[in-house]
Amino acid sequence: TVGDPPGIPARPVPGAPRSLPVTYGSYSSIQANVAAGGANIANDAANEPSIAVDPTFPNRLAIGWRQFNTITSNHREAGWAYSNDGGRTWTFPGTIEPGVFRSDPVLDSDADGNFYYSSLRFQNPDYWCDVFTSWNGGITWLQKTYAYGGDKQWITVDRTSGAGRGNIYQAWSINAGCCPDSTFTRSIDGGIRFQPPLEIPSHPIWGTMAVGSNGELYVAGIDPNMSTKFLVAKSTNAFDPAQTPTFDFVTEVDMRGNISYFGGLDSPNPDGLLGQVNIGVDRTNGPTAGYVYLCASVNAAGLDPLEVHFSRSTDGGLTFSAPIRLNDDPTLSAYQWFGTMSVAPNGRIDVIWNDTRNDLVPNLSALYYTSSTDGGVSWAPNEQLSPVFDSHLGWPQQQKLGDYYDMESDDVGAHLAWAATFNGEQDVYYLRIGDYDCNTNGVGDSLDIALGTSPDLDNNGVPDECD
Secondary structure, three states: OOOOOOOOOOOOOOOOOOOOOOOEOOEEEEEOOOOOOOOOOHHHOOOOEEEEOOOOOOEEEEEEEEEEOOOOOOOEEEEEEEEOOOOOOEEEEEEEEOOOOEEEEEEEEOOOOOOEEEEEEEEEOOEEEEEEEEOOOOOOOOOOEEEOOOOOOOOEEEEOOOOOOEEEEOOOOOOOOOOOOOOEEEEEOOOOOOOEEEEOOOOEEOOOOEEEEOEEEEEEEEOOOOEEEEEEEEEEEOOOOOOOOOOOOEEOOOOEOOEEOOOOOOOOOOEEEEEEEEEOOOOOOOOOOEEEEEEEEEEEOOOEEEEEEEEEOOOOOOOOOEEOOOOOOOOOOOEEEOOOEEEEEOOOEEEEEEEOOOOOOOEEEEEEHHHEOOOOOOOOOOOOOOOEEEEEOOOOOOOOOOOEEEEEEEEEEEEEEEEEEEOOOOOOOOEEEEOOOOOOOOOOOHHHHHOOOOOOOOOOOOOHHHH
């Protein structure tokens, strides 16, 4: 519970070897919650990760997570790590505000490369949020701002070139929050101050947010009274600092299933969500410009216990298509949980999830991936990205692996922050899906090397702009 004392922190073993990448095929997941020198810290726990990427220099990354300094206590803090080499190595300085109970970490970045870390804290009898700001790629978090908030909050930052550029939006659940039914706030000054909360019609919960090319804001979630009713709220004036945000409409979407929560010991994640509602927007100038995408792991009656479903809107969120199933396994006995989606600037849609298809045992999962380059009409065959892991290991007095993963796509690939138990405990990993583009020219660096535009002068197998 919140009242648990912090406990005696687990300590790294002097001289312990560096934690090795977890590989499957051509994919390597790099542990982020490591001691100095890259060694794992036994008997701590890290889960529920979120990632921020500097769009001006994509080698700069930060991941935040729920840090349990010892699994003997349910006390958790705002852990984080940063990388300046595209996720190849990570530095874990510790926690923001050591000793302070924090949860539900959510990170994002603005167009200028500033990072923001939204963190839940207990303010008896409710939960409030603070947003921390980093101006140096997540190395330090120097500014803390009270941001109202409540349980299961999410943030997104406007990275357009319009009037809303730099706006930070935050929405949260109506449960255990600061301000009854008012569950939305924004900052128009880069996180220095957040405005008093406003009500979102129908109160969507347990979802994410997205900003379109014209600054339009979408908030996704489910109806708090009906888990089969998926909701998308849209605001076309939240970007305008001179106006009080209003929501034009809320669309009900039939995803042919419901969000699952508290599934019991026969569930992959007994005390947590099995995924959130993910929303994304196509920000290209092409034929799919402005399309809105919805994706979630849902309990679909008569099919797999949990499946990844996808729906799209071609009219700015007014209507959505019938959902399609993204997992291509033939079995009807697998869990596809923690479905997570992001949309690249070039319009590619990336989706990952945990999948139990290999063993058909609820607690044995592997990471899977698919993508679409035609606005969600067709999808690549599912691809396994990790070995199988046991999601029931390393519970820190709480029977779950958190409630979500987080992913950020670019034109040549995606940055994924996820959690797994390859060390026999819960740890946070970074996985690069696809090629790197360290010189931000829109071309993967393996192709750069082939073209002679990205030399590897020290012959270490890494393009020099990535070193």
